[in-house]
Amino acid sequence: MTLRTDRGTGALELRALTKSYGGNTVLDRMDLTASEGEFISLVGPSGCGKTTTLNIVAGFEVPDGGDVILGGRSVLDVPSYRRGLGMVFQSHALFPHMTIADNVAFGLSVRRTPKSEIRARVAESLDLVRLSAFADRYPRELSGGQQQRVGIARALTVQPRIILMDEPLSSLDAKLRREMQVDLKRIQRAVGITALYVTHDQEEALTLSDRIVLMNKGRIEQNDTPEAIYNKPANAFVAGFIGEASFLSGTVVQSGDPGMVRLDSGTLLKTGAAQLLAGSKACLAIRPDRVYLRPLGAAQDALAGTVRARAFLGTTVRHIVELDGGGEIMAQLTVPESDGIVEDGRVEVMDDPQDWRLFPAEST
Amino acid sequence: MPGPVRLLAWALYALILLPIVMVLGASLTAGGFLTFPPQGLSLRWWQAMLIDRELLRGLMISLRIATLTLVISVPVGALAAIFLDRQNARWRNALVPVLTAPLSVPLVLTGFALLVFFTRLGLLNETGLVLGHVVVSVPYVIRSALVSLSLSDRTLARAAEVHGANPAQVIWKVTLPMMRHGLISGGLFAFLASLNNIVVSVFIAKPGVIPFPVVLFSRMENLAEPSVAAASTLVIVLTAVLCMLLEWRYDLFRSLAR
Amino acid sequence: MTRMRTFLGNSALAPPVLTVMGVFFLLPMMMMFAQAFLPFDSRTLTGTTLTLENFGRFLGDPVHLATFWRTFIVSLMTALLAMAAGYPLAWHLHSLRSGQARLWCTLIVLMPLMISLIVASFAWMLLLGNNGAFNNALRWIGVIDRPIRLMNTVTGVVIVSAYSTVSYPILTTFAALENIPPELARSARIHGASERQIFARVILPLSLPELLAGGLITFSLTMAAFVVPFMIGGGRVNVVPLMIYQHTLQLFDWPGAAALGILLFLLTLAFVWFVTRLAQLFMPWERR
Numbered sequence: 057m058t059l060r061t062d063r064g065t066g067a068l069e070l071r072a073l074t075k076s077y078g079g080n081t082v083l084d085r086m087d088l089t090a091s092e093g094e095f096i097s098l099v100g101p102s103g104c105g106k107t108t109t110l111n112i113v114a115g116f117e118v119p120d121g122g123d124v125i126l127g128g129r130s131v132l133d134v135p136s137y138r139r140g141l142g143m144v145f146q147s148h149a150l151f152p153h154m155t156i157a158d159n160v161a162f163g164l165s166v167r168r169t170p171k172s173e174i175r176a177r178v179a180e181s182l183d184l185v186r187l188s189a190f191a192d193r194y195p196r197e198l199s200g201g202q203q204q205r206v207g208i209a210r211a212l213t214v215q216p217r218i219i220l221m222d223e224p225l226s227s228l229d230a231k232l233r234r235e236m237q238v239d240l241k242r243i244q245r246a247v248g249i250t251a252l253y254v255t256h257d258q259e260e261a262l263t264l265s266d267r268i269v270l271m272n273k274g275r276i277e278q279n280d281t282p283e284a285i286y287n288k289p290a291n292a293f294v295a296g297f298i299g300e301a302s303f304l305s306g307t308v309v310q311s312g313d314p315g316m317v318r319l320d321s322g323t324l325l326k327t328g329a330a331q332l333l334a335g336s337k338a339c340l341a342i343r344p345d346r347v348y349l350r351p352l353g354a355a356q357d358a359l360a361g362t363v364r365a366r367a368f369l370g371t372t373v374r375h376i377v378e379l380d381g382g383g384e385i386m387a388q389l390t391v392p393e394s395d396g397i398v399e400d401g402r403v404e405v406m407d408d409p410q411d412w413r414l415f416p417a418e419s420t
Numbered sequence: 421m422p423g424p425v426r427l428l429a430w431a432l433y434a435l436i437l438l439p440i441v442m443v444l445g446a447s448l449t450a451g452g453f454l455t456f457p458p459q460g461l462s463l464r465w466w467q468a469m470l471i472d473r474e475l476l477r478g479l480m481i482s483l484r485i486a487t488l489t490l491v492i493s494v495p496v497g498a499l500a501a502i503f504l505d506r507q508n509a510r511w512r513n514a515l516v517p518v519l520t521a522p523l524s525v526p527l528v529l530t531g532f533a534l535l536v537f538f539t540r541l542g543l544l545n546e547t548g549l550v551l552g553h554v555v556v557s558v559p560y561v562i563r564s565a566l567v568s569l570s571l572s573d574r575t576l577a578r579a580a581e582v583h584g585a586n587p588a589q590v591i592w593k594v595t596l597p598m599m600r601h602g603l604i605s606g607g608l609f610a611f612l613a614s615l616n617n618i619v620v621s622v623f624i625a626k627p628g629v630i631p632f633p634v635v636l637f638s639r640m641e642n643l644a645e646p647s648v649a650a651a652s653t654l655v656i657v658l659t660a661v662l663c664m665l666l667e668w669r670y671d672l673f674r675s676l677a678r
Numbered sequence: 679m680t681r682m683r684t685f686l687g688n689s690a691l692a693p694p695v696l697t698v699m700g701v702f703f704l705l706p707m708m709m710m711f712a713q714a715f716l717p718f719d720s721r722t723l724t725g726t727t728l729t730l731e732n733f734g735r736f737l738g739d740p741v742h743l744a745t746f747w748r749t750f751i752v753s754l755m756t757a758l759l760a761m762a763a764g765y766p767l768a769w770h771l772h773s774l775r776s777g778q779a780r781l782w783c784t785l786i787v788l789m790p791l792m793i794s795l796i797v798a799s800f801a802w803m804l805l806l807g808n809n810g811a812f813n814n815a816l817r818w819i820g821v822i823d824r825p826i827r828l829m830n831t832v833t834g835v836v837i838v839s840a841y842s843t844v845s846y847p848i849l850t851t852f853a854a855l856e857n858i859p860p861e862l863a864r865s866a867r868i869h870g871a872s873e874r875q876i877f878a879r880v881i882l883p884l885s886l887p888e889l890l891a892g893g894l895i896t897f898s899l900t901m902a903a904f905v906v907p908f909m910i911g912g913g914r915v916n917v918v919p920l921m922i923y924q925h926t927l928q929l930f931d932w933p934g935a936a937a938l939g940i941l942l943f944l945l946t947l948a949f950v951w952f953v954t955r956l957a958q959l960f961m962p963w964e965r966r
Contacts, residue, residue: 537706648800
């Protein structure tokens, strides 16, 4: 694929980026390295600094401190239009007065590229996003999904060092969004381009990324592969943000592997490896798909509760269980597993200690 | 924004203000006729204006007509805007140009047509002037009220209705407050359009009821004494104070300037 | 009671405006329109038979045709001048960030609309006269030794007409500039466009249609204006609205005035329609 660019290794490096607005710190010494061809998602709640990071890389904003290194060279003193980037916007930001072909050609025509080369590269880009038939249409004649594909083609045509994407799919409806995720991944793989992707949708990030950078309050909470971030969250915040989790609080009774925790309700539980000191307050994060329920038997000191709500989700059934002595836990069971469990019924929560992760309490 | 453009912009702002400053200055001349810069400073032409009964009378008539025009055209325009807002897009697009037609028909034709009509009805008097001004003022109110309505949330009226407000209550308690901004700026424009109106007035005015701008117009033919500048200054100051007052009280131009 | 409420709530909305517009606008217009087809007699003023002679006596006379042409040229030049002056002002207004600055500049820009046309023309008479401030200033600098004649000329009429209507292109263009999403400029910037290129390729084409719309308002208003030609033109710059004024109030030739009015209105509409179509041809993205 000739759209691919090679300008050295280590496509992007952010060093100790800091930015604050009127005393409100948005980015706090953030470091990040992206290697060639990597798809990196910046994820986090609003105000976590992900969009600011993207805007600093794009050159729309100037950091208070730190450095942005593109292709081995600091670009802080390089204006946006000379950074050689491509960007896809949430609002598409297509030029309404230009045809699709002219939109895609924009980056080349402002660089005064010869006409014949522009034609060839525009054709190639449009082909890549499967919109060759729409070259002479205007943006408003296209659907939202098609417009966003034009946006992607426009960004790729300039053969950027990296492509920046600012929640590009969030204006599309759910079904189209899933289709576009597949398309986006296919195109990025085909071109082999480095991508920096901002989203608040954790599911989207899990689907698309080689690496997820989860941010909160201007700092990186975890920077890992989707699998690691889902299965081995670094702290309670990560566990709560990526995927779903219920939280129970208690006190560590025995440190080591296996550990022991006494919940605030008094129940004693075996857990996975506990690196916390005995006696310290702790928080237990539990994925709903790692919880099993069965109707309450005669067992003593079981973790028991009452089913408060049951929701049928198609292949699974979700239960909200109010534990005796306080606390709530979510359980997602397959349809056969949920057989015999009814609303307001008494249940026993079966633990699978390896999957219940323990974090220091204050990090919630 | 490039420096030269900014410089040009400032020069143009100055050019817009220049004539206004000149009228103010000219009214203070000590000389016997209008010049700028004034020949010495005095208030003699302001005194002359204060005993000029034709000018003062014109001013009073204009203020009275403008007030009546405001009082009539705001409710009429407001109701019309609500009516238009409730039609579907096709009807609305067809009706808006009809109900605001006086904005697109040359004013000189409106004035002339009213002369033809009012001559038949014997309305070439103050009533006729008010009616004529209402015709050209209502479209301003309709337009700015429609803008306010299109910016506001349409479901609010439905929310009021579903929670038990009758149609009149919906208008009084929900729709009118929502379009307040548009009515104030539309009303200001209606008032000023009447106060400054000459094209319609010149056709309808008859001796005895001559509004201020027509008095000025008639005196222009034999170039005026500086008391005219004094009276003009008075009208400019009145206009400016009105704008500032409304701005200070209701953020009149905030929406425009946003 | 309920029916009464419904009436107050819905059906009472339209009658007031329909009365005002129907009785005091549409009816007078129709009566004026009818006048145009009645013969003019200087003794009895109007006859009763129908005729097209009123149109013929203006369209067949080169002097009157020249007046129509002059009116058109004055309006066209006025619109071009107002657009040329309006664009930089709209752009400046748009580029202002502080709310306070925007407020004051908006007030200035609205001034020509707010103040009386008579007062404004009157001030310009002080400016443009042979001994006016403008010529005095130029003489003082030493640029000229004889005054430039501006009063009683087409140039003077165009300048003052543009002054009195410049707010329209400013407001329409300002609204267009404000409506351009900021992402478009960002998107242009990151894909390699310099500030100059962003302006030429994105901002200008997207604001041009509204500048033109404002210019057309200026054009239409000037086509119908007689105060400025009367005061600044001083009888030397005859235009159709002035003729209508004279035919109505001095010659009492109402049929003639009505015919002139209809012709003027048609000419204005035709030109506005023509320019709009032409613009659509060059701006295909605007076509609905």
